Amino acid sequence: MLVDYHTHHVRCGHAVGDLEEYIQAAIEKGVQELGLSDHQPILHLPPEQIFPGSAMPLEELPAYVKEALALQAKYAGQIDVKVGLEADWIEGYGETVRDLLAQYPFDYVIGSVHFLSGWDITNSAELAGWDTRDAGEVCTEYFRQVRLAAQSGLFDTLGHLDVIKRFGHVPTALYEHLLEETVLLVRDAGVCVEVNASGLRYPCAEQFPSRRLLEMMNSHDIPLTVGSDAHQPKFVAEGLDTVYDLLREVGYTHIHGFTARKRYEIALT
Structure with a gap:
């Protein structure tokens, strides 16, 4: 295993295990670089509207x-621990997030779209939201927000780019156009994209982004990093062997890591 740049921990409210348990699991599995990337506190909703266990x-x-930095120092020489955060992109809250991020010495920040008008489209507890919405309209708005996130300059990498497909709500006729438009804008923004293995464990049964998206991104030289999105220590690096094989198949020769918000290449050997 090379890197795993997406993990969550007990503080986020919907994961188990402390930070050190994830590091120890990564060492056992031969991960060379591990990113600690718990969920950013929710800034765009009043406390009474926040779904329990959504974020720290x-x-x-x-x-x-503080704890992540201490563990980074403790395990230096055994594994390269990166201190990160998974931040939410919410239109109109970019400067609020920017101010928050500036207070901490993060190695990298993942930018993810989870919320559309207060509805968490990634939360299995909120699946009823699909019952009253048109899938085409939801996907159109989702990818519009992804493009805004890419253009914001807030993030080092974009998380689970096509996570909107997680529960199977994909408008086939519209989808290809949305993907093409998004890939071109991500290319122009110069931002990295995360290949997230967690989709292999969901109804879509496919990593985020899809093979089709990865092929499109490779043709435009879009840089990638890799993460398991583990919410339990035992899921560290889960599915990454499949992801690495796929990246080689579609033509990628490098992935990327981060230190102090700077991106560098890691050869896929």
Whole structure:
């Protein structure tokens, strides 16, 4: 295993295991670089509208970063631990997020679209939201937000780019156009894209992004990084062997890591 840049921990409210357990699991599995990337506190909703267990409370963020930095130092020489955050892209809240990120010495920040008008499209507890919405309209708005996230300059990498497909709601006739438009804008923005193995464990049974998207991105030289999106220590690096094989098949020869918000190449050997 080379890298796993997407993991979550007990502070986020919907994962189990502390930070050190994830590091120890990564060492056991031969991961060379592990990214700690818990969910950013939710900034765009009042407390009474936040679904329980969605993200770490704001008051926990300093303790999270402090603990992650201490573990980075403790395990130096055994594994390269990166201190990161998975941040939400919410239109109109970019500067609020920018101000928050500037307070901490992150190695990298994942930018993900989870919420559309307060509805978490990635949460299995909120699946009823699809019952009253048109899938084509939802996907169109989702990818519009992804493109805005790419253009924002806030993020080092974009998380689970086509996660909108997670529960099978994909408008076939419209989808290809949305993908092509998004890939071209991501290329122009110069931002990295995460290949997230967690989709292999969901109804879509496919990593995020899809093989089709990866082929399109390779043709436009879009840089990639890789993550398991583990929410339990045992899922660290889960599915990454499949992801690495796929990347080689579609023509990628490098992935990327991050230090102090700077991107560097890692050869896929």
